[in-house]
Amino acid sequence: MKAAVLCVGTELLFGQTVNTNATYISHQLQLLGFDVLYHYVVGDNPQRLERLLDVCFEDCDLIITTGGLGPTEDDLTKETIAKYFGDELVYDEESLSRLKKYFVDTNRKMTENNLKQALLPSKSIVFPNSYGTAPGFLLSKDEKYIISLPGPPKEMTKMFDKEVFPYLSKKQNGALFYKIIRTYGIGESALETALLPLIHGQTDPTIATYAKEGECSIRIASKRETLQESESAVDMMIGKVYEIIGDYIYSENDEEYAKVLVDKLISENLTLTSVESCTGGMFASTITDISGASNCFKRGYVTYSNESKIHDVGVDAKLIEKYTAVSEEVARDMAIKGLEKANADICVSVTGIAGPDSWENFSPGTIFVGVAFNPGKRTKDKDIIGGRLCFVQNLDTRRTDRNKNRKYAVLAMIDMVYKTIKIS
Amino acid sequence: MKAAVLCVGTELLFGQTVNTNATYISHQLQLLGFDVLYHYVVGDNPQRLERLLDVCFEDCDLIITTGGLGPTEDDLTKETIAKYFGDELVYDEESLSRLKKYFVDTNRKMTENNLKQALLPSKSIVFPNSYGTAPGFLLSKDEKYIISLPGPPKEMTKMFDKEVFPYLSKKQNGALFYKIIRTYGIGESALETALLPLIHGQTDPTIATYAKEGECSIRIASKRETLQESESAVDMMIGKVYEIIGDYIYSENDEEYAKVLVDKLISENLTLTSVESCTGGMFASTITDISGASNCFKRGYVTYSNESKIHDVGVDAKLIEKYTAVSEEVARDMAIKGLEKANADICVSVTGIAGPDSWENFSPGTIFVGVAFNPGKRTKDKDIIGGRLCFVQNLDTRRTDRNKNRKYAVLAMIDMVYKTIKIS
Numbered sequence: 001m002k003a004a005v006l007c008v009g010t011e012l013l014f015g016q017t018v019n020t021n022a023t024y025i026s027h028q029l030q031l032l033g034f035d036v037l038y039h040y041v042v043g044d045n046p047q048r049l050e051r052l053l054d055v056c057f058e059d060c061d062l063i064i065t066t067g068g069l070g071p072t073e074d075d076l077t078k079e080t081i082a083k084y085f086g087d088e089l090v091y092d093e094e095s096l097s098r099l100k101k102y103f104v105d106t107n108r109k110m111t112e113n114n115l116k117q118a119l120l121p122s123k124s125i126v127f128p129n130s131y132g133t134a135p136g137f138l139l140s141k142d143e144k145y146i147i148s149l150p151g152p153p154k155e156m157t158k159m160f161d162k163e164v165f166p167y168l169s170k171k172q173n174g175a176l177f178y179k180i181i182r183t184y185g186i187g188e189s190a191l192e193t194a195l196l197p198l199i200h201g202q203t204d205p206t207i208a209t210y211a212k213e214g215e216c217s218i219r220i221a222s223k224r225e226t227l228q229e230s231e232s233a234v235d236m237m238i239g240k241v242y243e244i245i246g247d248y249i250y251s252e253n254d255e256e257y258a259k260v261l262v263d264k265l266i267s268e269n270l271t272l273t274s275v276e277s278c279t280g281g282m283f284a285s286t287i288t289d290i291s292g293a294s295n296c297f298k299r300g301y302v303t304y305s306n307e308s309k310i311h312d313v314g315v316d317a318k319l320i321e322k323y324t325a326v327s328e329e330v331a332r333d334m335a336i337k338g339l340e341k342a343n344a345d346i347c348v349s350v351t352g353i354a355g356p357d358s359w360e361n362f363s364p365g366t367i368f369v370g371v372a373f374n375p376g377k378r379t380k381d382k383d384i385i386g387g388r389l390c391f392v393q394n395l396d397t398r399r400t401d402r403n404k405n406r407k408y409a410v411l412a413m414i415d416m417v418y419k420t421i422k423i424s
Numbered sequence: 425m426k427a428a429v430l431c432v433g434t435e436l437l438f439g440q441t442v443n444t445n446a447t448y449i450s451h452q453l454q455l456l457g458f459d460v461l462y463h464y465v466v467g468d469n470p471q472r473l474e475r476l477l478d479v480c481f482e483d484c485d486l487i488i489t490t491g492g493l494g495p496t497e498d499d500l501t502k503e504t505i506a507k508y509f510g511d512e513l514v515y516d517e518e519s520l521s522r523l524k525k526y527f528v529d530t531n532r533k534m535t536e537n538n539l540k541q542a543l544l545p546s547k548s549i550v551f552p553n554s555y556g557t558a559p560g561f562l563l564s565k566d567e568k569y570i571i572s573l574p575g576p577p578k579e580m581t582k583m584f585d586k587e588v589f590p591y592l593s594k595k596q597n598g599a600l601f602y603k604i605i606r607t608y609g610i611g612e613s614a615l616e617t618a619l620l621p622l623i624h625g626q627t628d629p630t631i632a633t634y635a636k637e638g639e640c641s642i643r644i645a646s647k648r649e650t651l652q653e654s655e656s657a658v659d660m661m662i663g664k665v666y667e668i669i670g671d672y673i674y675s676e677n678d679e680e681y682a683k684v685l686v687d688k689l690i691s692e693n694l695t696l697t698s699v700e701s702c703t704g705g706m707f708a709s710t711i712t713d714i715s716g717a718s719n720c721f722k723r724g725y726v727t728y729s730n731e732s733k734i735h736d737v738g739v740d741a742k743l744i745e746k747y748t749a750v751s752e753e754v755a756r757d758m759a760i761k762g763l764e765k766a767n768a769d770i771c772v773s774v775t776g777i778a779g780p781d782s783w784e785n786f787s788p789g790t791i792f793v794g795v796a797f798n799p800g801k802r803t804k805d806k807d808i809i810g811g812r813l814c815f816v817q818n819l820d821t822r823r824t825d826r827n828k829n830r831k832y833a834v835l836a837m838i839d840m841v842y843k844t845i846k847i848s
Contacts, residue, residue: 011634013460014643015451016604019443022465027439036437037472041446041463048461048483055479059472072616072633106822111613131825152635210440274705274726280712281698281705284726288704291780291826299732301725302698302708308723308766312736342732356715402715 001171002060003029004038006052008068008077009151012041020153021066028160033172033223034062044074046083053084057144064164067151069134071113077148078137082121085141089119092126095135102133127163131155136163177230178221179238180254184415186245188216194244198237205237213404214411217254250418257414258286264421265296265346272417273342274300275313275334277325277351278367283410299342303334313337324360325351328392331368335390339372346373346420348413352395355402365397367409371416373424389424391416425596426484427453428462430476432492432501433575436465444577445490452584456592457600457647458486468492470504477508481568488588491575493558495537501572502561506545509565513543516550519559526557551587555579560587601654602645603662604678608839610669612640618669622661629661637828638835641678674842681838682710688845689720689770696841697766698724699737699758701749701775702791707834723766727758737761749775750786752794752816759796759814770797770844772837779824789821791833795840797848813848815840 005025011017022039029036037059042048056063068077082089096118103110117134120126124137132155138147147164149156169176183191188211192199195218199207205222218241222233238252251260265272274283274297284300287293301313306325309315314337315330323329334349352367353359373389395412399405429449435441446463453460461483466472480487492501506513520542527534541558544550551560556579562571571588573580607615612635616623619642623631629646642665646657662676675684689696698707698721708724711717725737730749733739738761739754747753758773776791777783797813819836823829 007463010632012447012463013450014454015447015449015460016634016643018447019463023436023439023442025439026437030438036439037467038476039436039443039463039465043461045461051479052462055475071613074632107820108611109614111617113613113617154637208440276705279709280717280721281700281708281724281726282712284705285703285709285830288702288706288726288728288778289827289830293704294728297704298729299725299727299736300705301723301736302705302712303723304712304718305722312723312725312765341736403713406709406713 001034001062003034003036003062003064004040004056004060005029005036006040006042006049006056006063006065007151008042008044008049008065010043010074013043021151021156024153024157025064025066025160028165029064029168031176031178031219031221032165032168033174033176034168044068044076046076046080049077049080050084053081053146061143062145062147062168065146065148066156069117069136069148069150071111071116071133073113075116078119078121081139081146081148085121085123085139085146087121087123087139090122091115091118092120092135095120095126095128098128098135099133127159129155129159130162131158138167174223174225175227175230176221176223177227177234178219179234179252181218181220181238181241181249182215182251182254182257183218183245183248184215184250184257184411186216186248187211191216191218191245191248195241198240198244205233207237207241214408215257250415256290257411257418259290261414261418262287262290262293262296264418266292268421270296270345270421271342272297273338273344273347274413275309275338275347275349276300276302277304277309277334277349278354279350279406279409279413280304282406283348283350283413286410286414298344301338301341309334313341324362326353326359326362326366326368327351328368328370328394331370331392332372332390335370335372335392339374344374346371346417348417350409350413352405352409354405354409355400363398364400364402365395365405367395367397367405367412369393369395369409369412369416371420373420389420391420425458425486427458427460427486427488428464428480428484429453429460430464430466430473430480430487430489431575432466432468432473432489434467437467445575445580448577448581449488449490449584452589453488453592454600454602456589457596457598458592468500470500473501473504474508477505477570485567486569486571486592489570489572490580493541493560493572493574495535495540495557499540502543502545505563505570505572509545509547509563509570511545511547511563514546515539515542516544516559519544519550519552522552522559523557551583553579553583554586555582562591598647598649599651599654600645600647601651601658602643603658603676605642605644605662605665605673606639606675606678606681607642607669607672608639608674608681608835610640610672611635615640615642615669615672619665622664622668629657631661631665638832639681674839680714681835681842683714685838685842686711686714686717686720688842690716692845694720694769694845695766696721697762697768697771698837699733699762699771699773700724700726701728701733701758701773702778703774703830703833703837704728706830707772707774707837710834710838722768725762725765733758737765748784750777750783750790750792751775752792752818755792755794755816756796756814759794759816763796763798768798770795770841772841774833774837776819776829776833778829778833779826787822788824788826789819789829791819791821791829791836793817793819793833793836793840795844797844813844815844
């Protein structure tokens with residue numbers, strides 16, 4: 001089936017917002033086996049929207065729209081689509097009560113214009129919005145389908161996953177199954193080169209690589225007659241992928257690295273602490289973003305100044321004086337002292353130059369990550385310093401981008417903690 | 425002049441790449457005073473591309489394309505556009521020699537297919553590519569213009585800035601000016617309702633509201649004969665907006681709230697610290713994401729456990745025992761003790777239930793934010809506790825979404841610190 005994605009939103013045409021909705025929907029439609037022929041973006045203008053629907057349905061049988069379902073006057077998507085399909089808007093009782101409940105639950109006063117969001121085409125299938133106020137819907141006529149979803153990406157993606165994906169997968173023949181494998185420590189070109197024999201070898205399962213900030217994913221998808229066949233084809237291929245690049249894989253189930261680490265810490269009954277300089281709390285925040293993190297992460301220190309490193313954590317002032325705060329020696333001491341201070345099983349530290357500017361003789365991207373581990377019951381004895389297993393790594397990203405340097409440092413911290421637990 | 429952006433690229437339709445090119449070009453065209461009516465994305469398919477050109481030129485006089493100018497067989501943009509305008513491709517000598525030089529300079533062997541990139545429509549104005557191999561070009565006929573740029577964002581943006589922007593700015597009548605105002609503490613519906621008299625009153629300046637996570641923006645744009653006239657029309661309207669919802673405005677220049685706060689702290693020579701429980705470092709991370717934050721933020725504490733609250737910051741254990749860690753009393757003590765511990769001028773604390781699950785008798789979204797301020801030279805004396813100015817607020821978001829609760833709490837913390845400084 002041929003499809004198009006049509007996004008309504010002046011903020012997109014103004015260049016204020018990047019159109020991640022089109023990317024997300026296209027990716028999902030690809031997984032479902034649809035051919036996406038077009039993306040369109042148009043403002044809140046009924047005439048232009050109508051003309052695009054005409055153009056679009058010449059080639060395509062499915063259009064997914066986002067945006068223009070909100071409470072304000074310029075939100076006109078529903079009206080235009082209903083008219084286009086010869087339908088009319090009526091109040092959907094369930095949406096109306098959900099809407100009212102939403103405002104009560106979130107303790108806010110509902111203004112009159114919000115009611116508009118419960119107006120929906122009379123012949124539509126309604127998709128409830130579990131994350132916001134505007135419901136989505138599906139309308140079809142003569143084998144042409146329109147699915148309308150709200151514009152805010154968080155609401156849209158949740159609604160797509162929960163309502164649209166299952167609906168569309170039933171419309172496709174065969175049973176699609178896929179897994180997303182996540183890797184850390186190998187670039188996309190290297191990953192693709194390594195997997196080329198598998199990628200070229202065949203058409204099902206398909207293997208595709210995707211680069212994300214600082215890491216890469218591999219999608220392995222199969223569409224056979226039954227789900228069982230698809231699943232076993234995917235699993236077989238995952239085995240082959242492991243043989244080639246197994247060392248880099250940290251999840252077979254598209255999980256965040258932080259989630260994988262938190263699960264690992266909890267399952268091994270280990271506690272973690274952090275002493276952060278250049279990431280300024282981003283590591284702790286990333287870990288505590290995972291529900292259940294309080295079982296393994298009890299405390300952390302944001303030691304942005306030398307004074308804080310010394311007084312809050314107990315870093316040796318002489319090391320800072322001798323080597324500066326941006327050094328292997330200080331990163332190591334931060335990890336060792338943090339371990340003691342927090343009485344934790346493992347401590348990760350980071351100190352460096354996030355950028356964009358240089359500092360003293362250090363260029364941005366000079367970032368030292370340290371890990372100290374109390375081996376306790378563990379036996380291997382390499383890298384033991386003062387009874388602690390200890391590693392330090394200079395990331396040396398050579399980047400000036402502050403945000404990227406911070407994110408990459410956090411990923412490297414997660415990776416170092418994970419690998420330290422795994423090997424020891 | 426009305427314009428459209430047409431991006432050619434299968435990777436966009438596959439959902440592998442986010443279309444930042446459309447965003448960038450739209451933003452630049454807005455600045456230049458063009459009305460952008462459409463974005464289109466299409467694959468390397470001459471028939472569909474041609475049809476879109478037809479559709480596009482019905483409304484628009486300018487189309488900017490990106491992508492499909494490369495050396496490989498499926499790059500067909502130039503051929504299609506030349507044919508559409510009744511032109512033909514010929515070798516451009518200058519492009520040919522630049523191309524050869526590029527490969528010599530970068531010490532790479534040039535394969536034969538690269539020569540294709542020096543083939544350009546005979547009647548076009550050529551834009552050299554200073555960052556890659558494929559040149560861009562402009563072709564026009566009967567007051568309809570096409571500008572074709574390469575797909576890689578780095579090459580495209582450089583070429584746009586250097587070649588296209590100066591060319592287009594000469595073609596424009598009128599001068600667009602806009603400002604984006606950011607607000608906190610008022611929802612989009614309420615904001616629009618409040619501004620309705622201004623929104624309905626007129627066509628220039630235009631006023632539009634946008635909701636973002638936990639906050640709202642207002643865009644005020646004017647297009648008059650001269651930039652000065654547009655600017656003063658926008659400024660006059662901003663004055664009217666201030667009269668209505670001035671209390672909620674924190675930036676007139678589309679700045680992040682964290683940036684506004686960091687600037688304010690630095691300008692008032694104040695230092696800030698944080699004691700975070702449920703946000704787990706996210707506040708510190710948000711502040712230190714701002715370049716220059718080290719001038720006002722020296723240290724922070726992630727006190728996820730009671731033990732950490734007591735031992736790392738000095739919170740009174742009896743208060744935790746009496747009121748539990750999720751209480752106004754403990755939030756206040758975290759702020760006051762954090763202030764002392766870090767020797768800072770202001771301390772913000774947070775303790776609560778991020779969710780998704782409840783804890784003891786507390787439902788998710790029960791979040792106490794505290795601020796303690798050492799008034800020092802300041803004079804007003806309300807809310808003084810132990811010599812400290814102190815406030816606590818229960819956000820009571822009634823949400824179960826962990827991520828939203830954490831983000832909203834961080835925004836509320838920024839707002840409380842900002843307002844505390846402003847009023848005292």
